[in-house]
Amino acid sequence: MRPERSFQGFILALQRFWADQGCVILQPYDMEMGAGTFHPATTLRALGPKPWKAAYVQPSRRPKDGRYGQNPNRLQHYYQFQVIIKPSPPDLQDLYLKSLAAIGIDSSLHDVRFVEDDWESPTLGAWGLGWECWCDGMEVSQFTYFQQVAGVECSPVAGELTYGLERLAMYVQGVDRVYDLNFNGREGAEKVTYGDVFLQAEQEYSRHNFEHSDADMLFKQFTMAEEACKKYLDAGWKDNKREAHLMALPAYDQCIKASHVFNLLDARGVISVTERQSYIGRVRDLAKACGEAWMRTEAGGSSPSLRGESL
């Protein structure tokens, strides 16, 4: 499973590298989301004082990025590899470069650059400073020192790395089209390409995202998720006092849901420019409320005496 041979080998190599750095290797979160940052292992775990190191693959859905399978490197569904380390270690840049070496990117042959890109997620109420990491002009990763997430100041600051797996793998395999990536490392009849696995899906979802998704249903889903999120947040406060929260994670799931539904509506072109801001604001309000609740949980750094309590 050499990283330059197969897409899966490439993912395994990255996982191994970060496992060796002491990260918890998680599996993808089981909900549709636009980026690995939405995974509670990043959004929520970045908050509070407790140290945290994790890495995982996250399928990322960006309905608007659909190109009917025509674009060589832009997909409406792609894989991010996400690393989150709190507090950010002093040698995070070096670790990142070493991880590139581990997947076969030789920095004496390639032009690796850190180009300003201040990351901001208006829907998550989050921002940080950092870079897009370029490899020979291709944006392959996002590197961020989180300063604020879900409206809460990060204390201490976490470092986040997000690798665009397909684009990096294209580099390493030397292919020009994402669909030509060798997925399983076999050759001849046994070879499975990225296109074999995902091309049809890209075409189908592009049709869905831009032309056919059921906007009426999505509008309803948005409201439902929003209401559920608020309901769970209200119900989660222990003894009705705003001191300890017992249901931040289920509430946050609904925030993820609302965010993805919004992205679908946006891609469908049914949200006007003025409404757009208000939808983003509504998701942000949910994210902030979830962040606030999380800070009142055990993993969020609140007192451990909550253990074992139920509503």
Add this chain to the structure above:
Amino acid sequence: MPDLLLELFSEEIPARMQAKAAEDLRRMVTDRLVAEGLVYEGAKAFATPRRLTLTVHGIPARQSDLKQERKGPRVGGAEAAIQGFLKATGLASLDEAKIQRDPKGDFYIALTEKPGKPTLDVLAEILPMIIRTFPWPKSMRWGERSAKPTSLTWVRPLHSIVATFGLETEEPEVVPFELNGITSGQTTRGHRFMAPAEISVRRFEDYEAKLQAAKVVLDPQRRKDIILADAKELAFAQGFELVEDPVLLDEVSGLVEWPIVLMGSFDAEFLSIPGEVIRATIRNNQKCFVVSDPKTGKLTNKFILTANIEASDGGLAIVAGNERVIRARLSDAKFFYETDLKTKLEDRLPKFENIVFHEKLGTQAERIARIVRLAAEIAPLVGADVEKTKRAAQLAKADLVTEVVGEFPELQGLMGKYYALAQGEDASVAAASEDHYKPQGPADRVPTDPVSIAVALADKIDTLVGFWAIDEKPTGSKDPFALRRAALGVIRLLVENKIRLNLVSVSDFHSSVLDETKMRMAQAKAKVSGGFSVIANAHTTQLWNGRQVRVNSFDLLNFFVDRLKGQLREQGARHDLVDAVFSLGGQDDLLMVVRRVEALAKFFDTDDGKNLRAGVKRASNILGIEEKKDKRAYDGAPDAALFKLDEEKALAKAMAEVGPEAGAAVAKEDFAGAMTAMAKLRPAVDAFFDKVKVNDDDAAVRENRLKLLNEIRAATRAVADFSKIQD
């Protein structure tokens, strides 16, 4: 004298912040040094992506001692005052004080000496303070210490600090301080990939040389020179020409410590996309330069990139990688462009109903409708076909909702032109998409096609009338809606195309069109609040040129006049002549104003002009005084029977000739001709003032002479109010 070397080594500093940061560092350190009494000989600051460096040379090794004189209480003053004085000055007893006599008596004086500190100590105090308060546009916390409220913030994590101070001939000393866990020292690093090892440095000279050896070009200007020269040469070698781009060059030089310029190419098939789109794609997203073919003047399928590394394969992999990305980017651009072409511009218009132009000025759709109406009104005045103008105004903004403009806002208008041509619009209609935004500044081109002129004027006047109506006028340096630029645009459009437009009438007309939008909005608001709609289109008017016009239209005219004066002043012309023309009142045709000003300027350059002006001014002054005294005007024709002196008669005769001649010339808008005619008055006016006493004892004669003076003033007022002209 000793020198300071300071290097702040961090993770990658955003390119756009580097130059200012270097300058801020220089300013902050040197200001502080001077404030500490340490006058230096010279200072220079540099920035690379990973370091800010400052060298200050010729700083004294220590502050000079500070002698202070402090006046104390009167000799024999209250004991408490004396004790306080001793305590404050640190004197042991009054024996150490001097006594000084002044007119109020004898006073104690304390002469104290504050010994100067070694500069090294001063630096150790001021440098950490400067670093802590450094004015980055955005700064951040990082690492374990970020949990503490006192943690240092910097643009990106700060890793090490070099701070040395000393003479060239000696081993310099480290300026000792500690900041956020970083201890100042003499160690830095070279290029991230090519020379990552630690380097020990002493002072600026060896520092710069060692960096150069470690593949770091410290001076941003040198990096720029290298990139530009190499890029030109690479293009030239292939028979092409670099499309120079100073802004991009600035940015690119801030992204590399060791610039290596390489050339790549893309599929010629992409050249079917408009060149501007290719350039925007390659430049904005990839920070690469584009290349043109000098034979055709068009872009070729080449680009130039600047890498940060001398790759072991000579850059083959880097070029191949960049080509791949550019292909994907161009493929996206082509997708956007082709998608855009599938929808006709007119079919995009409904989208504007949901886009707010300004919360008090309605939607973009309403604005477009207003522009269409105004452009149609203006069209006949500028010789434009009305139907074409309406069509052009309708489509001019449609490209704002296209994919390409969404991606590259700087291509607004231009894409509209391409799309309009692609859907078979008339060439003038298509050109208006691009040209109605013009002129954007003093250097920008002014459209000449009548259709573009009509839409450009309508666009700008709608903006001006609109923001005037909601009282959002520019104040001081604040002009968020670029209204000054819009007004200057109108002026240039009118003057350079020789177009006559009565701005007050046009503003008045358009204000009533705008009332419809405001009415619609008021009704919508009333509907929402469930109340009645109070239709708010009341406006105040004032008398102007014998009719009632809106105060806003008049106010806007004054805004134009001020812009015109400013523009003339900038061109070195006499803006006081504008006042002389405007004080005639009723002038809202800027082209005529400019014509009059030009004729006046020419005329006053001649002796005839100068003397006539002096004469007319004298006449006006006398009249002014007498009119005030008598509380009456001296209008009406003088009575020839009452003339006593030859000079009076001669003047009257000259007036009788010149008056109609000048009047006829003005009627033909031949202001130069009018001035030539008036020049003939000069000898008669001169002789009149030489020989004739206006305030004759005979009241009837006096009145008649004043009437004659009034005739002169009136005749010249056909062109301007001479009394407003400065000497």
